[in-house]
Amino acid sequence: MGTRRGYHHGNLRRALLDAALAMFVARGSFDFTLRELAREAGVTHNAPYRHFAGKSELLAALREEGFGALAEACRAALVAAGPDDVRARVRALGEAYVRFAVGHPHHFRLMLYDPLGGEGPAPAREPGGAFALLQGSLEEARAAGVVRADLPTREIALAAWALVHGLASLMVERHVPADEARLRRHVKVLDALFFEGASA
Amino acid sequence: MGTRRGYHHGNLRRALLDAALAMFVARGSFDFTLRELAREAGVTHNAPYRHFAGKSELLAALREEGFGALAEACRAALVAAGPDDVRARVRALGEAYVRFAVGHPHHFRLMLYDPLGGEGPAPAREPGGAFALLQGSLEEARAAGVVRADLPTREIALAAWALVHGLASLMVERHVPADEARLRRHVKVLDALFFEGASA
DNA sequence: GGCTCATGTTGACATCGCCCACATCGCCCG
DNA sequence: CGGGCGATGTGGGCGATGTCAACATGAGCC
Numbered sequence: 001m002g003t004r005r006g007y008h009h010g011n012l013r014r015a016l017l018d019a020a021l022a023m024f025v026a027r028g029s030f031d032f033t034l035r036e037l038a039r040e041a042g043v044t045h046n047a048p049y050r051h052f053a054g055k056s057e058l059l060a061a062l063r064e065e066g067f068g069a070l071a072e073a074c075r076a077a078l079v080a081a082g083p084d085d086v087r088a089r090v091r092a093l094g095e096a097y098v099r100f101a102v103g104h105p106h107h108f109r110l111m112l113y114d115p116l117g118g119e120g121p122a123p124a125r126e127p128g129g130a131f132a133l134l135q136g137s138l139e140e141a142r143a144a145g146v147v148r149a150d151l152p153t154r155e156i157a158l159a160a161w162a163l164v165h166g167l168a169s170l171m172v173e174r175h176v177p178a179d180e181a182r183l184r185r186h187v188k189v190l191d192a193l194f195f196e197g198a199s200a
Numbered sequence: 201m202g203t204r205r206g207y208h209h210g211n212l213r214r215a216l217l218d219a220a221l222a223m224f225v226a227r228g229s230f231d232f233t234l235r236e237l238a239r240e241a242g243v244t245h246n247a248p249y250r251h252f253a254g255k256s257e258l259l260a261a262l263r264e265e266g267f268g269a270l271a272e273a274c275r276a277a278l279v280a281a282g283p284d285d286v287r288a289r290v291r292a293l294g295e296a297y298v299r300f301a302v303g304h305p306h307h308f309r310l311m312l313y314d315p316l317g318g319e320g321p322a323p324a325r326e327p328g329g330a331f332a333l334l335q336g337s338l339e340e341a342r343a344a345g346v347v348r349a350d351l352p353t354r355e356i357a358l359a360a361w362a363l364v365h366g367l368a369s370l371m372v373e374r375h376v377p378a379d380e381a382r383l384r385r386h387v388k389v390l391d392a393l394f395f396e397g398a399s400a
Numbered sequence: 401g402g403c404t405c406a407t408g409t410t411g412a413c414a415t416c417g418c419c420c421a422c423a424t425c426g427c428c429c430g
Numbered sequence: 431c432g433g434g435c436g437a438t439g440t441g442g443g444c445g446a447t448g449t450c451a452a453c454a455t456g457a458g459c460c
Contacts, residue, residue, distance in 0.1 A: 009407080012407080033446085033447065033448085034447080034448070034449095035447065036447095043408070043409090044408065044409050044410075045409095045447085045448090046408075046409070046410080046449085047408050049448095049449075049450095050406075050407055050408070051407090054448080054449085109313075112312075112373055113309075113313060113373075114373060114374075150392060151389060151392055155385060155386075155389050156389070158367075158376065158382075158386065159363060159386065159390075159393065161370070162363050162364075162366030162367040162386070163359060163362050163363045163366055164362075164366070165366040165369060165370055166361070166362030166363055166367070166369065167358075167362040167366070169312070169365060169369050170361070170362060170365055173312055173313075173314065174314075175331075176358065182358075185355060186355075186358065186359065186362070189351060189355050189356070189358075189359045190359075192351055193359065193394075194393075209438080209439075212438080212439085233415080233416060233417085234416080234417070234418095235416065235417080236416095243438095243439065244439065244440050244441075245416090245417090245440095245441095246418085246419095246440070246441080247438075247439050247440080249419095250438055250439070254417080254418080255417085
């Protein structure tokens with residue numbers, strides 16, 4: 001990790017982010033200390049301030065990374081699902097979303113846990129474009145005529161997002177055991193709820 | 201608030217909890233300080249330790265209260281919905297859940313945000329019995345024959361919970377604007393997804 | 401080769417969490 | 431009714447933290 005060669009570290013920013021992530025994988029919480037990260041990186045207690053204005057800014061950077069990773073996971077799931085079966089694409093998306101959350105619970109929590117910005121105007125930031133992907137896939141599916149026709153696409157998209165995000169959240173917070181079987185069943189339910197006819 | 205009459209405060213515990221709640225309504229975060237709460241309550245920096253072993257224990261107490269309040273809100277919604285229309289009962293539950301979250305975002309966040317307990321065995325704590333209520337209502341509905349028949353009740357219950365919890369979470373985290381219209385539409389979607397035939 | 405600016409260091413201060421011993425007071429029991 | 435005891439709050443202290451300001455170092459560019 002913190003293999004510095006001389007006076008300068010080389011890539012302290014990265015090292016700090018990694019240390020922070022490792023820190024709250026070890027504990028369950030985000031209450032690490034900046035000085036601790038500095039020590040971990042082999043640097044004095046003030047070096048981090050050259051890269052982040054404070055703890056909150058460091059967390060924001062991590063959050064950003066998390067959003068990126070989630071979006072990437074979703075895109076990867078889409079290409080893995082192939083372009084043909086629009087219905088399978090939606091399922092793949094939902095599954096990837098939950099799987100990311102369960103696989104990176106700390107990142108997911110952090111992303112979820114923006115400090116509320118002080119009640120200001122709603123930022124309306126969305127988790128890494130995942131919702132846009134989902135909405136797009138649902139539009140494909142609708143165009144293909146497999147989506148149930150009694151609800152507008154926009155509402156279905158929000159419901160699908162909530163369904164998936166809800167399970168992810170419940171599993172990450174361990175209100176529901178995060179086992180594979182449950183995940184698969186949930187995706188099937190999602191399929192049954194939003195699509196018409198038997199699943200593939 | 202902190203109207204103490206003499207050496208003793210009278211109800212410091214309550215005062216501290218209220219102060220803590222007020223504190224992260226003011227800011228957006230839980231990073232208040234115990235000393236600050238003590239000042240707010242008009243006692244010295246060590247008095248809180250007579251009531252809570254530390255900050256985490258105070259937060260746990262608040263969480264507990266939140267769970268209680270949520271369960272109460274759900275029960276109230278059930279009685280308000282009346283005993284007859286089992287389908288309306290489910291809708292009322294979902295609506296109450298989201299409404300609670302939107303109405304008490306800090307409490308909801310706090311409840312959501314259990315420090316992960318250090319990766320130990322899943323506590324499987326459920327948000328104030330809300331899930332049990334939902335499951336019960338869905339069983340009523342199934343017995344009445346209004347629930348879609350192609351999915352087991354257990355799965356439907358989990359999906360309904362996820363759907364509702366997901367929207368609550370998305371709204372609290374402001375990924376989705378928390379307006380009334382959206383809430384109502386979402387409840388309608390929930391109804392359409394899980395029940396058969398047109399809604400009342 | 402020297403300048404400059406980003407990066408890291410050193411020192412300092414107010415504050416925090418938590419530990420200690422001590423003070424005060426409500427309340428029970430004789 | 432009065433003494434004592436346990437619960438509650440006080441005061442002081444220690445190590446650690448976040449953040450500020452001044453200084454040191456060295457990489458890159460001319």
